Amino acid sequence: MLKLSELFPTDLIVDGISTEDSKITIRLISTKPNCECPNCKRKSSRIHSQYQRGLKDLPIMDKKAIIRLQTRKFFCDNPNCETGIFTERFKSLIKPYARNTDRLNKYLEFIGFAVNAEVGSVLSKQILANVSPDSMLRLVKAAEPAIKTDYQYIGIDDWAIKKGHKYCTLVCDLVTKRPIDVLPDRSYDVISEWLREHPEIKFISMDRSVTYNGATKRECPQAKIVADRFHLVYNLSQTLMRYLQRRYCNGILINPELPREEQPQITERTFLFWNPSKLSGKDKDIL
Template identity: 40%
Template sequence: MSKSIVNVLMAEQLISDNVHSKYTRKIFNGSLDGPSQEIILIVTKFKCKEISCNQKIFTERFSFINPCAHLPNNIIEIIKLLGLSTSAEKASRIMCKFGINISHDTIIRTLGKLPEDLIKVDKTFTNIGVDDFAFRKGKNYCTLICDLDKRKVLQILPGRSKNDLLEWLKNHPQIKLVSRDGSITYTSAIEEVLPKAKQVSDKFHLIKNLLDAISNM
């Protein structure tokens, strides 16, 4: 074993009591345990004692919350469970009732970080919904594909181009119905890969088109 590796292993075992600084973190616990709570956590930063260590400053870690997070791990697990069981929109509304304001986009990002083998997808789905969304408003657009019958997320594609959707559809020839927005890009991909699949307008755009037609009368 080389001397450098030995030094690294020894450095991992050192416990530093040399305080560098302290700062506060706000943690929102909502009202899951009674009254709505906002916890102020005092976090300590330490200086590393090992001269050869590249990381000079270390921040205190806690078992109940991840670094930089504003919500405890137990609440994150509830959000994941609700998001997988219902939808991101419904999960957002439910959490709001408990004093925790979290957007459906944030919930989708949280679910997107789950291991692929954790989200069990029923390969027999035949009716899907396709729509685009942005992780940041006006930027970083993706394509969201859902099982319309079970109201579960099937896939989040990294873009919203024709090829993004086209390649995914090729692996699912059993699809019979697609609910989508008015995107010509999505329409073209569906017609090319699944010419026999029925395409319908999603509820949001159907109502929007109806209201536009009424207002122009």
């Protein structure tokens, strides 16, 4: 049979449980005879004082879980250490000064990344624990990024913070389809510096930027440059538009329901609305 103590690190044991309507409170105490000074690493068993820490944990059987953790303070007896008194640290699950357990924070992070802080706070209150929008935001900001360095297939494009004024470069992992970096601008030096640190790249998808192209050829000569689908279609439509404007400047019928003199000019958007099936036989001939 599962014991509640098994749900906690081995240096903690359950000292008592109490339940209310929607809440379960678990009292934990430490089993360690001594504790390591966080500064000089010398072990100490001389207790200065103890107090109770309150932490939120993941819900248990539809009840919100609160931990009351008996925490000790120790003297550091190392005469060369500046830390006179230090607070007990635990192996895992509970970080110093934390108000939530690590496993609760992990789930709060999931919610925080999926929705905004306000909605995340409301959701968490219903299903996990009471967390303010500010706390939700702090969790997301403090979350460690997934460390991955072997980006073999990436996409790179510029991104406007303020259109016409300030542009950055967005780098995406095409395997996970997630952004992996935002570079401060789209200059040759900045792109080159980033690419230099990633010699593992095999394919880079990009537009026809001379800067991106040049930096890739210099820093990642092994990588194949691939025209991305958006820019391929976009460039094709621009070329087609220029051809039609030049070839059929007076003859093409864009909207069959309008008389010829009211026909709109050919623009890039023309291709979005143009439906050849609506053209009459005569107009098809013109095209």
